[in-house]
Amino acid sequence: MSQKKKFLLRIDPKLYETLEGWAADEFRSVNTHIEFLLREAARKTGRLPSRTQEKKEETD
Structure with missing residues (x-):
């Protein structure tokens, strides 16, 4: 798991x-x-991939 950015x-x-x-x-x-x-x-604004796109990229 990646580290979370703190601010x-x-x-x-x-x-x-x-x-x-x-x-x-x-x-x-x-x-x-x-x-x-x-x-x-x-x-919603298209600045982050949707969950389905993320899962698709993981399987490719």
């Missing part, structure tokens, strides 16, 4: 509270939920 994120406290509740609803940590949201946004 500091400064975020508005109200937004953090919102993310904290949202993450809890999804049974995720805030950190994991932020990563999930960013990954989904990147996929």
